[in-house]
Amino acid sequence: MESRQEKQVRSLKRLIIAGTTLNDIMQTTAALKNIDAHGPHGPVYYMAFSGIAVAYCRIFDETNYGLGSIGKKYEKFPDDSEHANTHADLLEGRRTAFAHYSPAQAANLLRNAKDIQDHQKVEMIVNLGGDVGFRAKIILWKTKNLRKIYDLCAFQDERIRSDAKKLVEHLGGDKVYAPGTYTIGESFP
Structure with missing residues (x-):
């Protein structure tokens, strides 16, 4: 049976991994600002958004590095924020990515009927030489x-850092740690 301290160490690991993931997502969103979603790098934009959705949702999954979910607390948001909608969109985006790009599921990310209809269209392009190409509409989140x-992610990271700091202070007790690197669960606490 796992001791109370072992559970707290596991919680701390979850929070640290979640914070690292959120920071990676923030860096990725900053880099994506420079990519034209409909230009030659559009596929990079689409694939990056899929990766963002999957990475963000992983920290809420019970299989998160075998450590479990960071908890329901992080699925609740202030009433006046966009965070709840964005969180829900990322969850839906992950479901879409894991559904092997099901057009029906992907359409759930769209907000109006015209966009949903346009999404269902598949185009055939014939050039002057008679070559044929195809283009299927894919769901792209707006820039x-x-x-x-x-x-x-910044909001979630702030909450996670606060909770992780409290756990570190609790687990460390009165012990003073010299500057250096400590491995959670081994050299700390």
Whole structure:
């Protein structure tokens, strides 16, 4: 049976991994601001958004590095914030990515009927030489959502850092640690 301290160490590890993931997502959203979603790097933009959704949701999953979810607390947001909507969109985006890009599921990310109809269209392109190409519409989050995702991750990271700091102080007790690197669960606490 796991001791109370072992449970707290596992909680601390979860929070640290979650914070690291959120910071990676914030860096990715900052880099994506420079990519034209409909230009030659559009596929990079789409794939990065899929990765963001999967990475963000992993910290809420019970299989998070075998450590479990960071907890329901981080799924609740102030009433006046966009965070709840962005969180829900990322969860839906992850479901879409894991559904092997199901057009029906992807359409759930769209907000109006015209966008949903346009998403279902598949185009055939014939060039002057007679070559045929195809293009299927893919769901892209709007570039304005990059800021919302960044803000959500910053909000979550702030809460996680606060909780992790409290756990570190509790686990460390009165012991003073010299400057250096400590491995959680081994050299700390």
